[in-house]
Amino acid sequence: MRIALDAMGSDTCPVPDVGGAVLAAGEYGYHIYLVGNELQIKAELQKYDRATLPLEVVHAEQVILPTDKPGTVGKSKVGSSMHVGMNLVRDGKADAFVTMGNTGAAHAIATLFTLKRIPGVKRPALSGIYPVAGQHVVMLDLGANADSKPEWLVQFGLMGTVYARNALGLHNPRIGLLSNGEEEGKGNQLIRNTDALFRQLSLNYVGNVEPKDVVRGAADIIVADGFLGNIFVKTFEASVSLLANTIREEIKADPVSMIGGLLLKPTFQRVRKRTDTFEVGGAPLLGVNGVVIIGHGRSNAVAVKNAIRQAARAVEGDVINAIRIGLQEIQQVR
Amino acid sequence: MRIALDAMGSDTCPVPDVGGAVLAAGEYGYHIYLVGNELQIKAELQKYDRATLPLEVVHAEQVILPTDKPGTVGKSKVGSSMHVGMNLVRDGKADAFVTMGNTGAAHAIATLFTLKRIPGVKRPALSGIYPVAGQHVVMLDLGANADSKPEWLVQFGLMGTVYARNALGLHNPRIGLLSNGEEEGKGNQLIRNTDALFRQLSLNYVGNVEPKDVVRGAADIIVADGFLGNIFVKTFEASVSLLANTIREEIKADPVSMIGGLLLKPTFQRVRKRTDTFEVGGAPLLGVNGVVIIGHGRSNAVAVKNAIRQAARAVEGDVINAIRIGLQEIQQVR
Numbered sequence: 001m002r003i004a005l006d007a008m009g010s011d012t013c014p015v016p017d018v019g020g021a022v023l024a025a026g027e028y029g030y031h032i033y034l035v036g037n038e039l040q041i042k043a044e045l046q047k048y049d050r051a052t053l054p055l056e057v058v059h060a061e062q063v064i065l066p067t068d069k070p071g072t073v074g075k076s077k078v079g080s081s082m083h084v085g086m087n088l089v090r091d092g093k094a095d096a097f098v099t100m101g102n103t104g105a106a107h108a109i110a111t112l113f114t115l116k117r118i119p120g121v122k123r124p125a126l127s128g129i130y131p132v133a134g135q136h137v138v139m140l141d142l143g144a145n146a147d148s149k150p151e152w153l154v155q156f157g158l159m160g161t162v163y164a165r166n167a168l169g170l171h172n173p174r175i176g177l178l179s180n181g182e183e184e185g186k187g188n189q190l191i192r193n194t195d196a197l198f199r200q201l202s203l204n205y206v207g208n209v210e211p212k213d214v215v216r217g218a219a220d221i222i223v224a225d226g227f228l229g230n231i232f233v234k235t236f237e238a239s240v241s242l243l244a245n246t247i248r249e250e251i252k253a254d255p256v257s258m259i260g261g262l263l264l265k266p267t268f269q270r271v272r273k274r275t276d277t278f279e280v281g282g283a284p285l286l287g288v289n290g291v292v293i294i295g296h297g298r299s300n301a302v303a304v305k306n307a308i309r310q311a312a313r314a315v316e317g318d319v320i321n322a323i324r325i326g327l328q329e330i331q332q333v334r
Numbered sequence: 335m336r337i338a339l340d341a342m343g344s345d346t347c348p349v350p351d352v353g354g355a356v357l358a359a360g361e362y363g364y365h366i367y368l369v370g371n372e373l374q375i376k377a378e379l380q381k382y383d384r385a386t387l388p389l390e391v392v393h394a395e396q397v398i399l400p401t402d403k404p405g406t407v408g409k410s411k412v413g414s415s416m417h418v419g420m421n422l423v424r425d426g427k428a429d430a431f432v433t434m435g436n437t438g439a440a441h442a443i444a445t446l447f448t449l450k451r452i453p454g455v456k457r458p459a460l461s462g463i464y465p466v467a468g469q470h471v472v473m474l475d476l477g478a479n480a481d482s483k484p485e486w487l488v489q490f491g492l493m494g495t496v497y498a499r500n501a502l503g504l505h506n507p508r509i510g511l512l513s514n515g516e517e518e519g520k521g522n523q524l525i526r527n528t529d530a531l532f533r534q535l536s537l538n539y540v541g542n543v544e545p546k547d548v549v550r551g552a553a554d555i556i557v558a559d560g561f562l563g564n565i566f567v568k569t570f571e572a573s574v575s576l577l578a579n580t581i582r583e584e585i586k587a588d589p590v591s592m593i594g595g596l597l598l599k600p601t602f603q604r605v606r607k608r609t610d611t612f613e614v615g616g617a618p619l620l621g622v623n624g625v626v627i628i629g630h631g632r633s634n635a636v637a638v639k640n641a642i643r644q645a646a647r648a649v650e651g652d653v654i655n656a657i658r659i660g661l662q663e664i665q666q667v668r
Contacts, residue, residue, distance in 0.1 A: 143514065146522035180477065180564040188480040188561040211565065211572040227522040228565065230514040231545065235566055238545040239573035246608055250601045260597030267584045267591040274580055 001028070001312045004085040004094035007036035008063040009101035010304070011297040017100060018044040020304020025053040027305070030312060033058045033094055035085040060084040066297055070104030074113045082106055086114035089290040096291035096311035098282065100299045106292065107144050107285055115290040118320060120327040122152045124287030126226070126294075127160065128233060129168075131274065133217030138164050138173075140286060141226040142233055148225035150194040153177070157203055158326045159286040160221035166317030167284070167310065176209030176219025178228060190225065201330050240275060281306025284314060286323070291315050335362070335646045338419040338428035341370035342397040343435035344638070345631040351434060352378040354638020359387040361639070364646060367392045367428055369419040394418040400631055404438030408447045416440055420448035423624040430625035430645035432616065434633045440626065441478050441619055449624040452654060454661040456486045458621030460560070460628075461494065462567060463502075465608065467551030472498050472507075474620060475560040476567055482559035484528040487511070491537055492660045493620040494555035500651030501618070501644065510543030510553025512562060524559065535664050574609060615640025618648060620657070625649050 005021050007014040014036060021032045022045075031054040034041050038059040045055070061079035073080065082101060086109060088094040097115075099106055103126060111117060111124050125141035138160045145152060157175040164173035177195055179187045187195070187208060198205040209219050211232070224232060251261035281303050282295030291314045295307040339355050341348040348370060355366045356379075365388040368375050372393040379389070395413035407414065416435060420443060422428040431449075433440055437460060445451060445458050459475035472494045479486060491509040498507035511529055513521045521529070521542060532539040543553050545566070558566060585595035615637050616629030625648045629641040 146520075178565070180561060180568055186480075186564075188559075191561075211569040212575070215572045215576040225522075227514060227525075228562065230520075231512070231562065231566065232569055234514060235545040235569040236573045238549045239570045240577050241546070242549040243574050243577050243605070243609060246605050247601070250604045250608075251598065253601070253604070256597055257601040260594045260601065263590055263594030264585070264598065267581070267587070267594065270584045270587070271577070271580050274584075275577060 001030040001315060002033070002094045003030050003308050003311055004033045004035055004058075004088040004097045005304075005308065006081045006085050006097070006099035006101055007034040007041050008060070008081040009099040009295070009297070010299050011066065013100070014041050014044050016299055016301045016304050019301030020299070020308060021055060022048045022050055022053060023301055023305040024308040025050075025055050028309065028312065029054065030308065031056065032308070033085070033088055035060050035088070036063065036081040058084060058088065064102050064105045066102050068102055068105055070102070070108040073105045074108050078113070080109070082109045083114055086110055086290065086292070090115050095315045096293065098293045098295070098304075098307050098311045100295040100297055100304060100307070103294050104143070106294050110285055110288040110290075110292055115288045115292070117287055118289045118324050118327070120324065120331065121159075121287040122155055123148070124285060125156045125159065127163070127283045127286055129283045132215060135217065135220075136164075136168050136170070137214070137217065137220055137222060138168070139222040139224070139229060139233070141224065141229050143226045143230040145225060146227040148190070150190065150197045153190075153194045153223050153225065154197050154201065154330065155287070155327065157198065157205065157221060157223045158330055159323050160223065161203060162322045162326055163284055163286060163314065163319055164220050166319050166322050167314040170220050172204055173220035174204050174206045175221045175223060176206050176213065178214065178222050178224040178232060179208035179210065181208070181210050194223075203330070281310050284319075289320065291319060335364040335649060336367070336428045337364050337642050337645055338367045338369055338392075338422040338431045339638075339642065340415045340419050340431070340433035340435055341368040341375050342394070342415045343433040343629070343631070344633050345400065347434070348375050348378050350633055350635045350638050353635030354633070354642060355389060356382045356384055356387060357635055357639040358642040359384075359389050362643065362646065363388065364642065365390065366642070367419070367422055369422070370394050370397065370415040392418060392422065398436050398439045400436050402436055402439055404436070404442040407439045408442050412447070414443070416443050417448055420444055420624065420626070424449050429649045430627065432627045432629070432638075432641050432645045434616075434629040434631055434638060434641070437628050438477070440628050444619055444622040444624075444626055449622040449626070451621055452623045452658050452661070454658065454665065455621040456489055457482070458619060459490045459493065461497070461617045461620055463617045466549060469551065469554075470498075470502050470504070471548070471551065471554055471556060472502070473556040473558070473563060473567070475558065475563050477560045477564040479559060480561040482524070484524065484531045487524075487528045487557050487559065488531050488535065488664070489621070489661065491532065491539065491555060491557045492664055493657050494557065495537060496656045496660055497618055497620060497648065497653055498554050500653050500656050501648040504554050506538055507554035508538050508540045509555045509557060510540050510547065512548065512556050512558040512566060513542035513544065515544050516542045528557075537664070615644050618644075618653075623654065625653060
C-alpha cells in the first residue's frame with residue numbers, strides 16, 4: 001500500500017501530518033510519500049527514530065493555504081503539495097492521496113487539474129462521515145455542488161453506497177434523501193424529482209429522511225445537494241455548540257451546579273467523544289478518479305493516521321472500480 | 335381588543351385553550367371569542383369563576399385535526415373553528431385570530447378561503463420566533479413555500495421586519511439571509527439572486543448569515559425558503575435532542591455521574607428554558623389580511639395566554655397596515 005500524504009495540509013503542518021505518517025508507517029507498514037517542503041519535512045522527521053520506516057519525502061514548491069480560493073489555486077499553484085501528491089496517484093506511483101488541507105481546493109484540483117472524474121460521474125461530491133447511533137453515516141454532498149440535478153444526487157447515493165460497503169464494511173447500506181418530511185407538501189421540486197428517480201433504480205433507497213431520522217440512524221448514506229448538505233452540517237454544529245455553551249454558562253451560575261459540573265466532567269468528555277466528527281479521521285472526495293481522503297485542518301497525528309488508514313481501506317475495497325461499474329449499471333437500468 | 339381564539343386547536347383541546355382565554359381575559363381585559371364546539375367549551379368554562387370575564391362562545395360545527403391534510407380541509411371543513419374564527423376577523427368582528435392547531439391547515443384556510451392575502455403579497459409565510467442570545471429572532475418561511483422566488487423572500491424580509499418592529503418592539507431590526515457562508519462558491523442560485531435583490535432595497539439587510547451566526551444573534555429576521563427554513567428548524571431540534579439524550583445516557587453510566595446529574599437538575603431545567611421555543615407562545619402567519627398567531631399543539635394555558643397577548647401586540651402595532659405600506663414602498667423602489 002502506497003499513500004501520498006500532503007505533509008503541508010493541517011493547520012499546524014507539517015507537525016501532525018508527519019507524526020501521523022510515522023504512526024501509520026510503523027503500525028501498518030504502508031509506504032508513505034510525504035509531499036511538501038523538503039526542508040521542513042526532513043526537520044520534522046528528525047524528531048523520530050524512523051530509520052526502518054517506509055517513508056519517502058517528495059518535494060513540492062508550493063503550499064495551499066486554508067484561506068486560498070478554490071477557484072484560483074488549480075492554476076496559480078500548480079507546484080502545490082496537493083497537485084504533486086495527486087499526480088503520484090494519477091501516474092500510478094501511489095494508491096491514494098490524503099490531505100488535512102483546504103477542502104474546496106482539494107476538490108477543485110482533483111476534479112479539474114489532476115485526477116479528473118471517474119468516467120460517467122457527473123459531479124464529484126464532498127462527503128462527511130459521522131458517528132450516528134453507534135455506527136458510521138456517510139453524508140454527501142457537503143458543499144461542492146450547490147445547485148444540483150436529480151441525476152447527480154442519484155450518483156451521490158451510488159458513490160456513498162459503494163464507499164460505505166467497500167471501505168467502511170457496512171452490509172447493504174441504506175440510502176436516504178434529506179428532506180423535511182414525507183407528507184404531502186413536503187420537500188421541494190428537486191427532492192420530489194430525485195425521489196422519483198431513485199425509485200426507478202435497484203439501489204437500496206429508503207426514501208426521504210428528516211433531520212430527526214438522520215440522527216437516529218434511519219439511513220447509512222444521506223444524500224443532499226451541496227447547499228443543503230452544508231447547511232445541515234453547519235446547523236448541527238451550531239446547535240450542539242449553542243447547547244454546550246448554554247450548559248457551560250448555567251453550570252457557572254451557582255456553587256451546587258459547579259460541583260455537579262465537576263462530577264460530570266468525564267461524562268461530558270464521553271458525550272463529546274460520541275458526538276465528535278474527528279474520530280473517523282477524514283472523509284472521501286467521491287467521484288474523482290483515485291482515492292482522495294480529506295481530513296480536518298485541526299487534526300492531530302492520530303487523526304492523520306486514521307485518515308491514512310481510511311484511504312488504505314478504500315483502496316483495498318477497490319472503491320474507484322466499484323463506482324465505475326455501479327455507474328454503468330444504473331445507467332443501463334434507466 | 336377582540337380576539338377570536340380557536341378553542342379546538344391544541345392537542346388536548348379545549349382544556350388549555352379555554353384556560354388560556356380565561357387567563358388572558360382576566361389579565362388583559364380582552365374580549366375573547368371562544369370558537370368551537372359550544373357544549374365542550376361551556377363544560378370546560380364551568381371549571382372557572384368567569385362571570386365577569388369578557389368571554390363569548392361562538393359555535394363551530396367542525397374541528398381541524400392535527401392529522402388533517404392542509405390541501406383538503408379548506409373545502410371539506412368549511413364549518414371548522416378555524417374558518418369561523420378567521421371569518422370573525424375578516425368581517426371586522428374580531429381584531430385577530432389565534433390557534434394552537436394544525437399549522438398547514440391554518441395557512442391554507444387563511445390564504446385561500448378566509449382572510450386571503452394582503453394586497454401586493456406574493457406568498458404568505460409561516461414564521462417562528464426563537465429566543466436567541468437573550469432576545470427574539472423571527473425566522474421565516476418555515477414551510478409554506480418550498481420552492482420560492484427571490485421576490486417572495488424579499489417580501490418575507492419586509493414582513494418579518496414589520497412584525498419585529500411593530501409587534502416585538504425591536505428597534506431597526508436586521509434582516510439576514512440564511513446561507514452556508516459568504517465566501518466565493520457559497521450559497522446557491524436562489525441565495526445569490528435574493529441577495530442581489532435585497533441590496534437594491536432600503537431595508538436593513540445585513541447579508542448572508544450562516545447557522546453559527548443565526549445562533550449568536552447576528553440578525554433579527556432570518557429569511558429562507560420554506561424548504562430550507564423547515565430543515566433548519568428541524569435540524570436544530572434534532573441536534574439539541576440528540577445531545578440531550580446522549581448526556582442523559584452518559585449520566586446513567588456510573589454512580590458519580592448520576593450524583594453530578596442530580597446536582598445539575600435545576601441547571602438543565604434553566605438550559606431547557608433558555609433553548610425552548612415555547613416561551614414565546616406562538617408565531618405569526620405573515621402576509622394574510624389579518625393578524626393570525628399560531629401556537630404549538632402542545633401548549634399549556636400559559637402558552638395560549640402568551641399567544642393571545644402576542645396577537646394583541648400585533649394589532650396594537652398595526653402590523654397588517656404597516657406591511658401593506660411597506661410592500662408599496664419596496665415596489666416603488668424597484
